[in-house]
Amino acid sequence: MADTRSPSFLVAGGTGSKRGTGAVDEKDAQPAISLKKSNTGAAPQWNGDPAAALASARHEFGEHGGVNMSIEASATFTVMEPETMRRMFAGELGPDRDFFIYSRHFNPTVLNLGRLMAALEGTEAAYCTASGMSAISSVLLQLCSSGGHIVASTALYGGTHALLTHFLPRACNITTTFVNIGDVSAVKNAIVEGKTKVLYFESISNPTLTVANIPELSGVAHEKGVKVVVDNTFAPMVLSPARLGADVVVHSITKFISGGADMIAGAVCGPAWLVNSMMDLHQGALMLLGPTMNPKVAFELSERIPHLGLRMKEHCARALAFATRLKKLGLRVIYPGLEDHPQHHLLKSMANKEYGYGGLLCVDMETEERANRFMNILQNHAQFGFMAVSLGYYETLMSCSGSSTSSEMSPEEKALAGISPGLVRMSVGYVGTLDQKWSQLEKALSVLHEYGLPIKN
Numbered sequence: 001m002a003d004t005r006s007p008s009f010l011v012a013g014g015t016g017s018k019r020g021t022g023a024v025d026e027k028d029a030q031p032a033i034s035l036k037k038s039n040t041g042a043a044p045q046w047n048g049d050p051a052a053a054l055a056s057a058r059h060e061f062g063e064h065g066g067v068n069m070s071i072e073a074s075a076t077f078t079v080m081e082p083e084t085m086r087r088m089f090a091g092e093l094g095p096d097r098d099f100f101i102y103s104r105h106f107n108p109t110v111l112n113l114g115r116l117m118a119a120l121e122g123t124e125a126a127y128c129t130a131s132g133m134s135a136i137s138s139v140l141l142q143l144c145s146s147g148g149h150i151v152a153s154t155a156l157y158g159g160t161h162a163l164l165t166h167f168l169p170r171a172c173n174i175t176t177t178f179v180n181i182g183d184v185s186a187v188k189n190a191i192v193e194g195k196t197k198v199l200y201f202e203s204i205s206n207p208t209l210t211v212a213n214i215p216e217l218s219g220v221a222h223e224k225g226v227k228v229v230v231d232n233t234f235a236p237m238v239l240s241p242a243r244l245g246a247d248v249v250v251h252s253i254t255k256f257i258s259g260g261a262d263m264i265a266g267a268v269c270g271p272a273w274l275v276n277s278m279m280d281l282h283q284g285a286l287m288l289l290g291p292t293m294n295p296k297v298a299f300e301l302s303e304r305i306p307h308l309g310l311r312m313k314e315h316c317a318r319a320l321a322f323a324t325r326l327k328k329l330g331l332r333v334i335y336p337g338l339e340d341h342p343q344h345h346l347l348k349s350m351a352n353k354e355y356g357y358g359g360l361l362c363v364d365m366e367t368e369e370r371a372n373r374f375m376n377i378l379q380n381h382a383q384f385g386f387m388a389v390s391l392g393y394y395e396t397l398m399s400c401s402g403s404s405t406s407s408e409m410s411p412e413e414k415a416l417a418g419i420s421p422g423l424v425r426m427s428v429g430y431v432g433t434l435d436q437k438w439s440q441l442e443k444a445l446s447v448l449h450e451y452g453l454p455i456k457n
Contacts, residue, residue: 002124021309029274049352050120050237051309057119060112071299072108077101089281105279105287109295113302117267120305121232121249123242125275127286128267128298132233132252133159134291139248140164140198142278142285143227146173149196151226153181153212155205156415158408160231164200165413174446176200176418181212182342184220190352191224199226203241204234204347207401207425208418209334211343214350216244229370234391237312238355241346248274256359259304259311263297309355314430316356317391321434322426323361334362360391362401371400374424374448382444384437391427401425405426 039049060069077100079085084093085101093099095106103110109129117126129135140163164176177190179308191199199221201212218228222245229248230241236256242248251257253265268275268286278286316337323335324335336347337357347357365371375398378384385396389405397406401423409417431437 021179025195032406046254050122050240053119053122054116054305057115068303069109069112069299071295072103073295074107095137104292105297107293107295109302110159110293110298113153113293113298113305114267116302116305117251117253117269120236120308121242122270123249123269124272126267126269127275127278127291128253128301129286130266130291130293131264132231132250132254132266134289135250135252135268136229136231137159137161137163138166138201138278138285138289138291139229139250139268139274140174140191141172141272141289142274143229144168144174144197147195148174149192150174150176150198150200151187151190151196151211152176152178152199153176153201153205154413155181155208155210155419156200156202157206157231157233158201158405163411171207178413180416181217182210184216186215187217188219188224191221191226193224196226200229202234203229203239204336204360205417206234207362207405207423209234209336209341209358209359209362210418211336211341211347211359212228212351213343213346214241214244214246215241232362233279235358238316238351238358240352242269244350247271253301254392256312256315257305257308257389258301259308259392259394261353261388261390261393261397263300265293265297265301266291293393300427303321306314310361311394311430312355315359315428318434318437319359319361319426319428320356321430322356322438325438326361326363332364332366334364335360359428361426361428363424363426364420365424366420368400368403369422371422371424373451374444375400377444377447378441382440382442384444385426385429390408391425393427394429394431396429397427399425 059181062068063070064245087093088101089097095111100106100108113128115124119127120122129138140150150164179186179190181187199217201217203210203214208433214230221228227248228246229250230246232239232241232249233252233255236251248268248270251267253267254263260263268278281287319335320337323333323338326336327333334345335341338344367372375387379387379400383445385398387399388397389399401419
């Protein structure tokens with residue numbers, strides 16, 4: 001029988017999938033990469049700190065010995081012998097031995113960023129994409145076929161909620177049941193054995209900052225043969241979902257990992273068999289849908305990941321400081337680092353040490369009018385931050401979630417998710433000194449007090 005294997009992912013002996021059989025079966029797939037190799041040839045060691053794993057990941061030098069890797073901007077790659085191309089398409093030669101075909105498949109610069117993302121999340125493999133939404137949609141389309149079923153949290157980013165509620169049922173005949181993931185019984189009851197393929201939730205939800213019990217939810221899903229996909233965009237470094245039981249971790253790299261609000265990118269981090277299947281020439285969602293990352297973007301991001309830990313510590317420290325002080329002034333503050341947060345102790349038990357409780361906080365102003373007045377004064381009177389969506393920027397970004405990033409949801413869906421009309425989401429930046437920024441915030445609060453809002457002097 002002819003060998004119809006597709007080129008495999010970073011292969012240490014991987015085989016790809018057979019033509020016409022769909023995604024690689026987890027039991028049949030050989031490991032394409034067990035873990036990324038470090039400079040010493042050993043796999044990165046995980047000691048409870050993702051920074052240590054990143055530091056031991058393989059370092060790519062430049063073509064001429066530069067300390068930074070070179071950017072491989074080519075769309076296509078040449079071979080010296082005709083037979084080599086046949087062997088690459090047959091899966092006999094691949095990126096692990098520096099054989100590349102076409103940059104929609106694999107590109108050396110993007111591949112290096114994938115190694116860093118895998119080290120960050122403690123997974124076997126990772127593939128970087130053109131956006132966070134492309135990472136999410138590609139994973140779900142790979143794990144679910146027509147007629148498939150997903151169980152998902154009611155509290156999700158609006159774009160993800162729209163994908164699950166509207167697009168996937170219409171275009172792919174994939175349906176979703178939304179549940180409160182804090183209710184384990186509801187999660188169990190929503191799973192339809194033999195039909196449900198994925199349990200999907202965010203490690204810390206957008207925008208309500210609800211913390212998921214990743215170990216417990218993963219256990220429930222795995223008992224019924226369901227894969228667990230976790231969006232960890234809000235908590236890189238803080239949480240490591242794969243180490244807590246999740247099968248797949250997705251990211252919008254656009255946010256904290258980039259840190260500059262200047263590029264759009266995503267990542268899928270998970271087992272090698274899954275990443276291999278997503279790159280299959282015949283059935284791979286990433287390969288065939290083509291959400292390809294630009295290698296120039298991959299290079300820029302690779303230069304930022306080494307200081308992600310330092311940035312996250314400062315984001316989180318300032319968020320805790322502001323949340324604590326705002327709460328003392330009588331505002332309704334939602335932040336997992338506050339002891340009265342319902343999942344404070346849960347997050348503390350799961351979190352990687354010394355990274356805090358996340359870089360976002362919410363202030364519930366109850367009505368959209370109050371929320372807009374609050375943000376307007378913060379930006380235009382006190383110069384505290386910017387009214388803008390997204391997060392993870394070095395400046396503080398503010399938005400009223402119900403009328404912006406969660407606007408795809410109906411009023412009933414927002415109520416189920418706990419999103420009030422006046423919920424202001426703040427991604428806390430780290431520019432300036434803490435005292436300087438608090439002074440600006442106090443200035444804004446004094447103006448708000450003049451409007452009669454319930455703030456203590």
